[in-house]
Amino acid sequence: xxxxxxxxxxxxxxxxxxxxxxxxxxxxxxxxxxxxxxxxxxxxxxxxxxxxxxxxxxxxxxxxxxxxxx
Numbered sequence: 389x390x391x392x393x394x395x396x397x398x399x400x401x402x403x404x405x406x407x408x409x410x411x412x413x414x415x416x417x418x419x420x421x422x423x424x425x426x427x428x429x430x431x432x433x434x435x436x437x438x439x440x441x442x443x444x445x446x447x448x449x450x451x452x453x454x455x456x457x458x
Contacts, residue, residue, distance in 0.1 A: 414426050
């Protein structure tokens, strides 16, 4: 699974957006407070698996999901 997180978003913070970057194999979470957490994935397959989970968890919430292509 994902092997590195470069910063944190607290569990009490509401997520505003999630960006899936296929070029860098990263996922960046952005909170309503403006904090960001970036997760570095090992490969594109791992990024895809985490994106599927994120889409399921975000269903019904006001969270912007964005894909960035290389």
